[in-house]
Amino acid sequence: MLFTHLGEAIKDRRKELNITQHHLAELSGISVNTLYKLERGQGNPSLEVLNKLAEVLGMELKLEVKKN
Amino acid sequence: MLFTHLGEAIKDRRKELNITQHHLAELSGISVNTLYKLERGQGNPSLEVLNKLAEVLGMELKLEVKKN
DNA sequence: GTGTAAATAACATTATAGTGTGATTTATGA
DNA sequence: TCATAAATCACACTATAATGTTATTTACAC
Numbered sequence: 662m663l664f665t666h667l668g669e670a671i672k673d674r675r676k677e678l679n680i681t682q683h684h685l686a687e688l689s690g691i692s693v694n695t696l697y698k699l700e701r702g703q704g705n706p707s708l709e710v711l712n713k714l715a716e717v718l719g720m721e722l723k724l725e726v727k728k729n
Numbered sequence: 730m731l732f733t734h735l736g737e738a739i740k741d742r743r744k745e746l747n748i749t750q751h752h753l754a755e756l757s758g759i760s761v762n763t764l765y766k767l768e769r770g771q772g773n774p775s776l777e778v779l780n781k782l783a784e785v786l787g788m789e790l791k792l793e794v795k796k797n
Numbered sequence: 798g799t800g801t802a803a804a805t806a807a808c809a810t811t812a813t814a815g816t817g818t819g820a821t822t823t824a825t826g827a
Numbered sequence: 828t829c830a831t832a833a834a835t836c837a838c839a840c841t842a843t844a845a846t847g848t849t850a851t852t853t854a855c856a857c
Contacts, residue, residue, distance in 0.1 A: 667776070670792045681803060692846050697805070707814075707844065708735070709773045715792060723791045724738045724783060749833060760816050765835070775814065775844075 665702035667711070672700040674718045689713040733770035735779070740768040742786045757781040 675685050682700070686693045691710050698704040699714075708722075715722050743753050750768070754761040759778050766772035767782075776790075783790050 667790075667792055674794065682805095683803075693804090694806095694847080695845055698844095701805085705775045705777045705844070707773045707775055708779065710845080711776065711792070719795050720792055721795045722735075723793065724735050724779070724788055725791065726742065727787050727789050750835095751833075761834090762817080762836095763815055766815095769835085773814070778815080 667706075668700045668702040670720075671696075671714055671718065674720060675700075678718065685714070685717065689717045735774075736768045736770040738788075739764075739782055739786065742788060743768075746786065753782070753785065756785045 675682070680688075682693050682696050686696045689696075689710075690713055695704070695706065695710060696714070699706050699710070711722055714720075743750070748756075750761050750764050754764045757764070757778075758781055763772070763774065763778060764782070767774050767778070779790055782788075
């Protein structure tokens with residue numbers, strides 16, 4: 662529930678690139694289980710996992726001061 | 730080494746707001762140890778920890794497609 | 798509708814993040 | 828210089844992320 666947002670961003674990007682969970686997991690060096698849960702907003706992924714996925718997906722993780 | 734970037738962003742923001750590690754940890758509901766390691770680029774923080782900190786610091790975590 | 802691949806799911810095990818405690822070191826202000 | 832607070836660090840314990848295996852369900856091409 663908490664991380665649906667990030668999970669969907671990853672899923673959308675994966676679909677965009679037309680690769681399967683299995684394939685993305687393999688390319689990123691993480692397990693399908695971890696990816697599957699992440700995409701569904703379950704679990705609490707580590708920064709390492711997010712970074713690995715971001716790299717393969719051509720994405721970047723940013724931490725910025727919120728603008729009003 | 731891996732996560733120096735995020736760690737520094739958090740440390741800088743904390744300094745900006747003039748609060749101590751102890752205080753920020755308390756406000757965020759995480760331990761000082763976890764925060765301390767994160768700021769130093771050690772460890773591998775979970776998304777939950779990053780989100781808790783981001784909220785207190787008035788920041789947001791974004792995952793975006795990299796632009797060239 | 799049958800066969801195949803992809804996604805969803807449960808579960809036990811292993812690796813490790815997160816915590817609490819206490820000690821040491823580094824600022825910092827009186 | 829002395830006292831106090833903040834930051835750094837080690838370490839053992841607990842909670843849980845990540846994995847591997849297997850099974851089930853869903854989607855999709857033929």
